């Protein structure tokens with residue numbers, strides 16, 4: 001649902017007189033977002049692209065996406081005043097990456113979202129070209145703040161914006177910006193320094209940022225740690241290097257997230273490949289994180305995840321789903337919200353938030369099948385928006401294929417199950433035999449051109465963009481041997497808009 005009330009009042013409250021004017025030229029600092037012509041212009045550009053975006057049959061229906069145009073990373077998810085707020089990297093002017101603003105939406109239940117006015121815009125009069133990724137926090141003085149990387153024709157700086165109202169609809173750039181600049185690192189140079197993530201530990205606020213060191217020697221991917229020195233979160237000190245990526249071929253880190261989970265700490269990094277997690281121990285006094293276990297957050301078309309704690313103390317994580325075709329008036333969506341936990345072996349498990357069961361509109365089928373060499377076509381599950389839960393017995397399995405025949409658009413999306421891995425439309429997902437010894441469970445969400453697969457209760461996740469998607473899907477099970485049983489349950493899922 002688009003919050004047209006806000007959107008319309010934004011357009012009416014001054015778009016027309018200001019379009020095309022360098023309104024801020026008289027002022028040193030631009031006005032807060034509600035009166036800001038840069039935001040009004042941006043929202044008008046998004047509104048103009050809505051009809052084209054809506055008409056595209058491949059556009060997901062229950063994965064969050066902006067009203068139209070480009071999005072990438074989720075930014076600053078935060079629970080505030082009864083709502084989950086989600087911000088995201090957004091280009092209001094096209095369906096490719098550029099002009100980074102922060103889009104904004106809110107949800108009471110993690111399922112249905114309401115679009116809100118764009119929150120952050122590049123302050124051109126302050127030399128800012130892009131508002132890059134970051135995080136949100138409630139400062140000890142009660143102020144809701146967005147931290148982000150300000151990009152201009154200068155070295156990156158970490159800036160903040162403060163909310164001017166309880167609904168978080170209007171934002172003002174902090175008068176003390178930049179809150180962190182290169183000078184905070186003393187003599188050492190952090191390259192690609194960006195993506196501040198603020199967290200708290202024992203009453204103290206910390207921040208991590210991504211980047212790399214020693215660029216001249218090929219680059220060393222590193223996460224830097226900072227500590228807040230006042231309640232307004234305007235004074236920060238650099239505590240040191242929290243983490244160096246253990247793989248020498250990894251040269252840079254983006255969008256670090258660092259948070260406690262059960263009795264450990266989890267560091268999530270996006271290093272220009274599938275995002276990874278590291279689980280270990282944090283010693284804030286020494287500014288050291290000692291990694292114990294590691295794994296992949298997702299093996300597919302998924303990047304730059306960002307999460308937050310909610311009132312139930314759950315850590316909820318979203319990622320950017322990428323790889324869509326261009327020129328459709330939209331590009332990019334979020335993964336489903338995932339609730340994180342640790343298993344006894346120190347692996348991160350990701351489960352779709354239970355709230356998503358509200359998407360189930362109609363049960364399409366529920367049955368147990370004896371698998372034979374003959375393919376089994378699950379005609380009843382023909383749909384464009386589907387949740388499919390499959391339990392397969394016993395292990396090992398032999399090339400069980402699940403084929404989605406994408407109706408009109410054509411093409412088949414195949415999940416092959418092998419002894420030690422899954423092949424999800426060409427992406428290999430290793431299977432841990434100790435985890436899957438009791439069988440294999442797959443929970444598969446198909447949303448037109450997005451397919452999200454949760455393997456063995458979230459021990460593995462893989463999100464794939466299937467550009468030929470959008471037509472009806474029919475699951476087809478095929479098995480190479482005459483053995484094995486599968487229990488299958490499927491629902492048609494509703495649109496969230």
Ligand code: FRU
Nearest residue numbers: 073089132133194254255304
């Ligand atoms: C990750 C990223 C971030 C950066 C943002 C820019 O996808 O490159 O490092 O802040 O996107 O849009």
